[in-house]
Amino acid sequence: MRDANREWVFAQRPDGEPDMDSFELRESDVPEPEYGQLLVRVRYLSVDPYMRGRMRDAESYAEPWSVGDVMAGAVVGEVVESRSDDYDAGDVVTGNGTWGDYSVLDADSVAPVDPSIADLPAYLGVLGMPGRTAYFGLLEVGEPKPGDTVVVSGAAGAVGSVVGQIAKLNGCRVVGFAGTDEKVEWLTDDLGFDAAVNYKQVDDYGAALDDAAPGGVDVYFDNVGGPITDAVFPRLNVDARVAVCGQIAHYNDEGVPTGPRKLPQLIASRAKVKGLLVGDYVTRFEEASEQLGEWVATGELGHRETVVEGLDNAPDAFLGLFSGDNIGKQVVRVSDPADD
Template identity: 75%
Template structure:
């Protein structure tokens, strides 16, 4: 085991889209676990759009990072040292740690992973927090019924790609918005979506929806916001359900944008719009983990990860989320097996 660990910290708060000088790489001694803790040698690190909100100095559903704080996110790796009876050195686990070579976690907050079901990066995507978000967001908030038309924005991302596949397993027609021909082809050819719309190639989203979902929209899973969501609201059926998971189109806005006023359409349709946070389902995470693992193991759900090599490139991987660089889950490979 090394004597030192690299660690990314927030160097300054961004204004608009973050730039590389918002991040600073430090070197420190490898942290030592205390009673009940484990030291993890990080193999893979997750970068996620919600982290942009933690870079602001304002209240939100996640506490903001202070300038100088280490950046935090999902990690998967090996137990390098243990002060807990729950895990032994060499065990493969996942949890929420720091953007670092080594991170200390409370053993109670760590989950064992099974590399026989899927490679380790999948436990930061479909078999991790994004997968649980898709599971509860669609099934509990979206309440899909067989024959429903489900529309997903950000459909080629970690959450959206899983949402669409779960909807298909529930007998729905699924339409996804994504940002390239490669992504839309992946949705329809590999994941089983019934239709996919390349929002970079189409200007009239409402017309594109009319072609892809002529019967209207029963469930909308929103990861994006902006003009796509404006268009979907005009196509909602009576008693439609809208699950608001993310608004990446607005995460770098300095002022709250004022778009077309769509709320009046909810009166006629009696549609329900509900925001969701996966942590609200914390007592049921094992349920989602087990079911997602079965679907992946049986080949019913396909997952994909875009892997950026090297901890030193973690900020680039994060910024790539806003450029749409990733297909599936964006992760950083921090280290290879010893």
């Protein structure tokens, strides 16, 4: 074990896009678990777009951080001290922890990790919260039917890449929007998307969508918002379903953006638009985890993680989400067993 615990603290609320001024690295004693808790040596930690909302001093679905709070999120790590009968030292678990070398987790809130199914970072992506978000968001909100055309924005991200593949498993035609040629190739060549659009290389999103989805859109899974979503709405088919999962194009806006109103376009299409919070399905997480694990184990569900090395670089990994640095899930490697 290390002699001390480094932790990233939320240092300052950002105006607009966050920068390094929002973070401060501090060092303290290694925490001690209480009864029912586990002390975990963090191997990987997750950075996610929703964390930007926690930086605001406003109510949201995720409780806002106070200045001075330790940054929190999902982690995968090895138990070094257990005060629970359910886990022993050496077990590998995943749960909600902190951006640090060590994290104390409640034993009743963690899940065991099986490295025989996938490497550890996958438990923060396809086999973690993003995978479950894709699973319930598409199947329960999007309600895909064989032959449907499913369009996914942010398609090369942790959630979108899983959404598209589950749609293919359900007999759908899938179109993704992503921001680089490498991402487009990954979607079509490796994940089986029928078409993908590099939105940074086209001037007219609507025309690109007409080419990629000439029959219109039956399901739209929105991770981004902004002009891509504006282009999708006029192309929704009758009884289309829209799952609003994220709006990363607006997360750093200081005001509410306004523009041409899109709601009248829902009248003719009779489309349904529904927001999505994966926490609403918490009683069914085991169902999703089992199915996702089966698809990964059989090779039916591909995944990719962008690994940023070192706890020192955790803020950079988070900030990189807003410039599209990641392909698949963005994670930070905090330690390796050889480091201990």
